[in-house]
Amino acid sequence: MEFPLKRSQPDHSRPMSTVTIDRKAPFSLPRFLAGDGRWISPLVLLAVWELGSRLGLISPRILAAPSAVMGALWSMILSGELLSNLAVSLARSGAGLGIGIVVGSGLALIAGLSKVGETAVDPLLQIKRMIPILALTPLLIVWFGIGETPKVLLIFIGVVFPIYLNLFSGIRNVDVRLLEAGRSFGLSRWEQIVHIILPGAMPGFIVGLRFATGGAIMLLVAAEQINSSAGIGHLVNDARDFMRTDIIVVCLLVYATLGLTADLAVRTLEGRLLRWRPSLINA
């Protein structure tokens, strides 16, 4: 019998016809303000702020002018002060985040892949979830003093839960029909975990990672308030004592940049690990 199916389907691997955008559209102020003009209001704010400072309306003790902040940033970069303290902060949050991801993932695997594991692990983490992390700070200081350990521990504790919770629910929400199909094709339990459960739980893990990186930076700020002798938080504390609002604003910028970078990193990772998702394929 002649096989009727070949080449009857459109070839989706070729690019679709491109959409041409009319670049000669007349300029329209409302449309410009609604779409491309998003950067205007921040610039206006900066200009008002600078003007207010120059006219003496805003005292440098309250808030340094943007130009002064830029000057402080530049001199801190030149002196190496900024980078050395940034390195200390990065090492702290990196260590807390790294250990948190490993431990959180490990616990999620134990609880997600076996009922016994869930019974053993889940109650502990639920109890932990009920305690506000920052409330643990005094106890951590009593136990570990004011060195690096309590700071890293604080970040670690804050990271474990979002990773655990999201990976655990990711594992448990894997489509049972896929698992059943895998079973019908003779996959061993181990192969089911590697080929079906873990990739299926990956979207959950990425969500956890996003919460974890955000949390790590927030806890870094809190942890560095504990008598630091180095780090961005140490710079802030010093600047506070000398009322150097320019340095404080520089440090705020650094924290914001850290947050943006972490988010970008997670997005990049998401794009790589979840490139099979329909929304990402069509994007």
Added chain:
Amino acid sequence: MPKASQAQSPAIPTERDDDDLTVRVRGFTRRFGAVTVLKDLDLDIAKGEFVALLGRSGSGKTTLLRTLAGLDSAKGQDVTTPDARAVVFQEPRLLPWKKVWHNVALGLRGPDNRERAEAALEEVGLGHRLDVWPATLSGGEAQRASLARALVREPQLLLLDEPFASLDALTRIRMHALVLSLWRKHAPSVLLVTHDVDEAISLADRVLVLDEGRILADERITLARPRATDGEFQALRERLLRHLGIERGQEAAQPPAALYTFPQGDLAAAVA
């Protein structure tokens, strides 16, 4: 294994030797709590035979298929199935995170996985879609990929669980032709679970009707394929529909034209 010419109209001996059977079930009973889904059921499927299993919703069709697929345990019961069996489910159930050929090669052991998966995909007309994500396949393509995934295992028993139910009518016709041609070529025993009487009659050697956990009817079809839908086909169709509780004339009780008739008489007056 029967050759293609024999598969066209297999010679079925009246007294079958167990060696000729792919599936042998005796007195099978399956309960879920207080509900008995399958009751003292006997079933034989000969080597290379294409069997369609009809039944209303809840008649136990899927339970029987799952048992034969080894997805539900048949411990302690007289159920014999080959080890080489594969299922095509109603939904394609492809792993979205694996490229199409990886899906087909899933669970294969051996160095030539890629070649085997490629060959199977060529056979279902997807040779040009080896390296794409399943999410980019159309419904029909995904179901063909899932057919390739079953075939690559060279099953002695191919279990089809309403695999065409969610496809559009045109795609379904093509899939019917594809399944028949693959069955002729590879000659596995096939059990097709379906709601669709016409589908069952046009594809199968034998049509079983399952009702309340028992096999109510067992019709052998000797018409040559491709099957014309007149004469014997219609007689068979009516007989099977009656087993399914649908009497003649009942299936199209409301002629489609009536849907478009404008209200007349009293109703029209009431509207006015």
